[in-house]
Amino acid sequence: MLKKISNLPIHLILVIGALAMVMPYVWMIATSLKSQSQMLTYPPQWLPTEFVWQNYARAWQAAPFAKYFFNSIVVALAVTLGDLITGALAAYAFARIKFPGRDAFFALYLASMMIPHQMTIIPSYLVLAKFGEWNKAFGLDTYFALIAPFLASAFGVFLLRQSFLQIPNELEDAATLDGCGRLGFLWRIVVPLSRPALATLALFAFMGNWNGYLWPLIVTNSNEMRTVQIGLRYFVGQEGASQWGLLMAAAVFVSLPVVILYLIVQKQFVQGIAATGIKQ
Amino acid sequence: MTTRQIKKRELKDWLQGYAFLAPSFIFLAVFTYFPVLYAFVLSFWRWRVMRGEPTFIGLGNYEFLFTSEDFWQAMWNTFYFAGGSIPTGMAIALVIALMLNRPLRGLAIYRTAYFLPTITSLVAVSVVWLWIYHPDVGLANYLLNLVGLPSVRWLNEPRSAMPALIILGIWRGLGYNVIIYLAGLQNIPQHLYEAAKIDGANRWQLFRHVTWPLLTPTSFFILIIAVINSFQSFTQIHVMTQGGPIGSTTVIVYYLYQQAFQQFTMGYGSAIAMVLFAMILVLTIIQMKVLGPRVHYQ
Numbered sequence: 163m164l165k166k167i168s169n170l171p172i173h174l175i176l177v178i179g180a181l182a183m184v185m186p187y188v189w190m191i192a193t194s195l196k197s198q199s200q201m202l203t204y205p206p207q208w209l210p211t212e213f214v215w216q217n218y219a220r221a222w223q224a225a226p227f228a229k230y231f232f233n234s235i236v237v238a239l240a241v242t243l244g245d246l247i248t249g250a251l252a253a254y255a256f257a258r259i260k261f262p263g264r265d266a267f268f269a270l271y272l273a274s275m276m277i278p279h280q281m282t283i284i285p286s287y288l289v290l291a292k293f294g295e296w297n298k299a300f301g302l303d304t305y306f307a308l309i310a311p312f313l314a315s316a317f318g319v320f321l322l323r324q325s326f327l328q329i330p331n332e333l334e335d336a337a338t339l340d341g342c343g344r345l346g347f348l349w350r351i352v353v354p355l356s357r358p359a360l361a362t363l364a365l366f367a368f369m370g371n372w373n374g375y376l377w378p379l380i381v382t383n384s385n386e387m388r389t390v391q392i393g394l395r396y397f398v399g400q401e402g403a404s405q406w407g408l409l410m411a412a413a414v415f416v417s418l419p420v421v422i423l424y425l426i427v428q429k430q431f432v433q434g435i436a437a438t439g440i441k442q
Numbered sequence: 443m444t445t446r447q448i449k450k451r452e453l454k455d456w457l458q459g460y461a462f463l464a465p466s467f468i469f470l471a472v473f474t475y476f477p478v479l480y481a482f483v484l485s486f487w488r489w490r491v492m493r494g495e496p497t498f499i500g501l502g503n504y505e506f507l508f509t510s511e512d513f514w515q516a517m518w519n520t521f522y523f524a525g526g527s528i529p530t531g532m533a534i535a536l537v538i539a540l541m542l543n544r545p546l547r548g549l550a551i552y553r554t555a556y557f558l559p560t561i562t563s564l565v566a567v568s569v570v571w572l573w574i575y576h577p578d579v580g581l582a583n584y585l586l587n588l589v590g591l592p593s594v595r596w597l598n599e600p601r602s603a604m605p606a607l608i609i610l611g612i613w614r615g616l617g618y619n620v621i622i623y624l625a626g627l628q629n630i631p632q633h634l635y636e637a638a639k640i641d642g643a644n645r646w647q648l649f650r651h652v653t654w655p656l657l658t659p660t661s662f663f664i665l666i667i668a669v670i671n672s673f674q675s676f677t678q679i680h681v682m683t684q685g686g687p688i689g690s691t692t693v694i695v696y697y698l699y700q701q702a703f704q705q706f707t708m709g710y711g712s713a714i715a716m717v718l719f720a721m722i723l724v725l726t727i728i729q730m731k732v733l734g735p736r737v738h739y740q
Contacts, residue, residue, distance in 0.1 A: 172541045173548075179538060180555035183613065187558065189581055190570045204579045205587070248466035260452075261459030267467070274474045276726045278674055280695050281715045284484065284702050285477035314469035344458055373563045375677040376695075380703055391565045395681055398569055406573050417566035424561045428554065431561070435618065436625035 194218070194410035201406050214407060221411040225400065226385060230393035236305060237378075237389060238371040241312045245367040246360060249318035254348050256319065257326035258334065274316045280376070286311055287380055307381040308389070312371060318363045325359035326352055362434040365427060369420050390416045481719075484712035491706040503713035513714070515689055516697035519604065523693055524672040526608035527615070532664055534612065535619030540653070542620065543627045557617035564614070568681035571610050572597070575682075582606075597683055600690035607691060610678060615671075619664050626660030627653070659733055666729040670722050694718055 188208075193201060194217055195210040222228070255261070256268055287302070290310075294301015301307065329352055337347045353360065378389045388396065394416045401409055424431055485503055489496035507513050542552060559567060574581045575596035583593040596606045634652050643651065676695040679685060685692035685700065692700070694714065702711025 169546065172544075172546070176538070176541055176546075176552050179534075180552055183555045183559060183616070185581075186567070186570050186574060186613075189574060190566075193573060202579050204584070206579060206581060206584050248469065251462040252466040255459045255462035259455055259459040259462065261456040264459065267463060270475075271466075271470070274470055276723060277474060277478055278670075278719060278722050280674060280676075280698060281481055281719045282474055282477035284708055284711050284715060285480035286473050287703075288480070288708065289472065289477070310469065311473040314466035314473075316470065319466060344462075369561060373561075373565075375565060375680075376699070379680070380699075391563060394563075394565050394569065398572070398681065406576075409569055410573065413566040413569045417563045420561055420563060421558070424558070425554070428550075428557075432553065432557065432621055435621050 190410045190413055193406055194414050196407055198405070198407060217407040217411040218415070221397075221408040222415070224408060225393060225397045225412075227390070227393060227412070227415070229386060230388055230390045233305075233308075233387060234372055234389040234391075237308045238368050240305070240309045241371045242364050242367040244309070244313035245315045245318045246364060248314045249322050249363060250348065250353065250360070252314075252319045253322035253326050254344070254352060257323045258329075259344070271316045271319055275320075282311075283377065283380060286377075290381065302381050303383050303387050305387075308378055308387070311377065312367075315363075315367065318367065321363050322356065322359050325356040329355055358430070361427075361430060362437075365423075365431060366434065369423065372420050478719075481712045481715050484709050485716050487709040489707070489709045491708055493706070496709065499709075503710045506710065507713050507717065512689065512692070512697065516692050516694050519689075519691060520673060520675075520693045522604055523608060523611065523675060524669055526605065527611035527672060528665065528668045531612040531615050532619055532661065532668070535616055535623055535664075536657075536661075538616070539620045539623035539627060540649075543624060556620050559614045560617040564677040565681055567610070567614060568678040571606075571678075572682050575606050598687060600687050603683055603687060603690050607678060607682070611672065611675070615668065619668070622664050622667075623657070623660060626657050630656045663729070663733060666725050670725055673718065673721060 192208055192210060195213045195215065196217075197210070197212060197214050200207065200211055252271070256264065256271075290300070290302050290307045293306075294304075298304070299306060300310075333351055334347055337351060342350070373391065374389070375391050375395075378392050379395070382388050382392060385393075385396075394412055397412055398409060484496075486498060486500055487496040488499045488502065538556060542549060546552070577583065577593070577595045577598055580596070582596060586593060594602050597603050630653065634656070635648060638648055638652050673693075674695055675693055676699065679691050679693060679696050680699070683691040685696045695718065698711055698714040698718065701707050701714060
């Protein structure tokens with residue numbers, strides 16, 4: 163309908179909107195490359211007069227960012243892997259095995275999705291404090307504390323169950339006749355056939371955990387255990403919000419991994435959101 | 443097969459079913475189901491960690507909560523934030539989605555641009571906006587000055603701190619809402635538009651009588667999700683304002699955090715958590731009643 167005529171004003175509005183969306187990123191990158199004196203001039207200048215790449219090196223060394231990155235990667239990968247394993251097993255049980263109480267369990271899993279994370283943080287914190295009294299490795303301020311609460315995601319179970327339900331029963335019957343057990347069938351047939359759903363779950367689990375904030379803020383208190391997000395937050399406090407070049411450089415490298423991941427798998431990501439309505 | 447063989451096979455099924463469920467169930471039990479019950483129980487106790495043993499005080503925490511000015515200010519701030527960011531954000535998202543819902547050159551670039559803020563770490567985004575809102579040399583004031591408006595002290599003043607967070611909230615949430623709206627628009631059958639056009643409907647009438655009514659479930663879904671999410675806001679507040687100035691950005695989750703993890707009053711914190719839970723539960727039930735539970739994950 164009237165495509166030729168109507169597209170120009172539409173492009174105009176969309177471009178202005180897109181510029182507004184992207185402006186903070188341009189500003190972040192520009193500031194990250196400016197010298198301290200140029201940064202505090204007014205009116206602000208968009209482009210750095212000289213490119214101070216040192217800001218990145220100085221920011222990286224001003225706080226233990228290497229350690230923060232290591233922690234975030236370990237935690238996000240462990241949570242992703244855990245979600246995939248516990249999710250695939252439970253989804254398989256719900257989709258393809260008959261056992262008493264299955265519907266009740268399913269309802270219980272469904273119900274857990276209605277519980278806001280903020281509601282469980284106080285008790286989870288106390289539980290981990292108790293674990294820590296028995297064994298330090300399972301207490302607060304450990305990898306266990308950062309990982310364990312997210313090792314099962316009801317959302318993941320539902321997502322995978324939808325996918326597992328599509329697999330025809332004949333396949334399972336044939337595999338059983340060939341002497342394939344349930345675990346073997348899950349691993350050799352169901353998992354390869356459900357790659358898109360597993361990839362979606364992995365993507366959301368990784369991104370959500372990488373960007374997670376409240377929980378790691380509460381359970382970590384040593385610098386050695388902080389994730390990148392908490393590290394960046396403390397970096398802001400440490401620099402007293404004056405070294406804006408360093409802060410912007412740090413903001414760039416903290417957000418970069420997920421931004422790159424998003425640019426690579428954009429399509430799956432957008433489809434995943436449209437299909438599930440999940441937000442982080 | 444004999445009955446005994448069938449029985450044996452059934453039993454094996456049962457055991458395998460439970461075994462497959464066990465790993466996820468254990469973690470859900472320890473870190474979701476038990477905490478929910480524990481939070482409920484704790485909310486009836488007074489307990490400052492490291493300052494003595496818990497004391498049962500019945501509804502004491504709730505009495506204190508509902509008569510506390512701080513709590514009501516946190517509630518007001520929470521609703522202010524939701525009311526300020528959601529309707530505007532949804533309206534902008536709908537306009538953008540309507541424009542993107544056609545074969546356009548550069549569609550992928552637009553989509554990337556609009557969606558980028560949603561996936562970027564909220565801490566990083568908050569640090570950038572802290573800089574944008576700098577009262578003296580910030581970009582926000584520069585843009586205001588460019589069009590002849592006076593500078594604002596943004597996060598440094600109670601009056602403007604929440605509006606500053608609302609602008610950030612709209613910017614960050616826009617891409618998500620656009621995607622959901624686009625999905626909704628693509629579900630509207632094309633033949634309805636064709637039929638309406640044959641009846642002589644103009645573009646406004648097409649929107650008013652076809653698009654808008656058929657998008658109602660989508661709008662409703664976005665509304666509920668957005669309200670739930672805004673009720674849970676914490677990160678940007680912890681990074682940018684720490685609830686200030688003078689409590690003007692202390693939303694409910696930030697209040698919970700202060701009480702439970704700065705004052706270490708776990709019982710009182712749990713009572714706040716129960717109120718938050720009740721608010722979100724009501725919204726979730728409304729959503730399920732109206733839209734059915736499937737939209738969640740289907």
